[in-house]
Amino acid sequence: MNLISTYITDLKNVMFPDICPGCNENVLPRGRLFCTDCLLELPFTDHFDVKENRVIAHFYGRIPLRAAASLVYFSSHGNVQEVMHRFKYKGHKNVGITFGHIAGEKILLSPHFYDTNAIIPVPLHKDKEYIRGYNQSTVFANGISEISKIPVYHDVLVKTSKNESQTGKNRMERVKNVGSVYELRHPEKITGKNIVLVDDVITTGATLEACCDLLIQAKPAGISIITIACAI
Numbered sequence: 001m002n003l004i005s006t007y008i009t010d011l012k013n014v015m016f017p018d019i020c021p022g023c024n025e026n027v028l029p030r031g032r033l034f035c036t037d038c039l040l041e042l043p044f045t046d047h048f049d050v051k052e053n054r055v056i057a058h059f060y061g062r063i064p065l066r067a068a069a070s071l072v073y074f075s076s077h078g079n080v081q082e083v084m085h086r087f088k089y090k091g092h093k094n095v096g097i098t099f100g101h102i103a104g105e106k107i108l109l110s111p112h113f114y115d116t117n118a119i120i121p122v123p124l125h126k127d128k129e130y131i132r133g134y135n136q137s138t139v140f141a142n143g144i145s146e147i148s149k150i151p152v153y154h155d156v157l158v159k160t161s162k163n164e165s166q167t168g169k170n171r172m173e174r175v176k177n178v179g180s181v182y183e184l185r186h187p188e189k190i191t192g193k194n195i196v197l198v199d200d201v202i203t204t205g206a207t208l209e210a211c212c213d214l215l216i217q218a219k220p221a222g223i224s225i226i227t228i229a230c231a232i
Ligand SMILES: [Zn+2]
Pocket: 020, 021, 022, 023, 024, 025, 026, 034, 035, 036, 037, 038, 039
């Protein structure tokens, strides 16, 4: 950020201070997601320490994952929902960057994500990315990369068309339906490597499963999954 925009942000914060979305009370220091009280109350998981967790268990028998982790539990009420809403729909990119930094630190300390060679964000259709201004998975991936120094590969998975409605489809149909909108490019870049696929939230897991089905075709050494929030 250059000096002028820093001043403008400071000025804006003086006139319209950002209020913590957790307590709706405390003023947020610049660039922070929550006040200290609320940050300490976020429902962090133990997934980076415990290999057999609910995310990896969700894919048992479907995708042979090396490791899987979400940072926080998602509930339909509360701080995580509010902050993810800001990230997805209100342009608050700092949410993804901050969670990315936390995940980056956790990767470095975790016994399950060692020797990771590349981070791959779940792609967004280019029309949607244009409207939103960013792909939230890419923002999260870049945050992870800043701390862990693991490179982000932006051109391995692409989304070529938009999703059809998933309503009324069973699990297999959902994965098949989602899978047809993604494409694997430059598979040689990930052959023999340990890759981490990242997304903002895991809900049904159909998107992640469909992306893994494609990535496996490139014969990576191992695939892991990391999401910010866990809604399963
Ligand atoms: Zn607060």
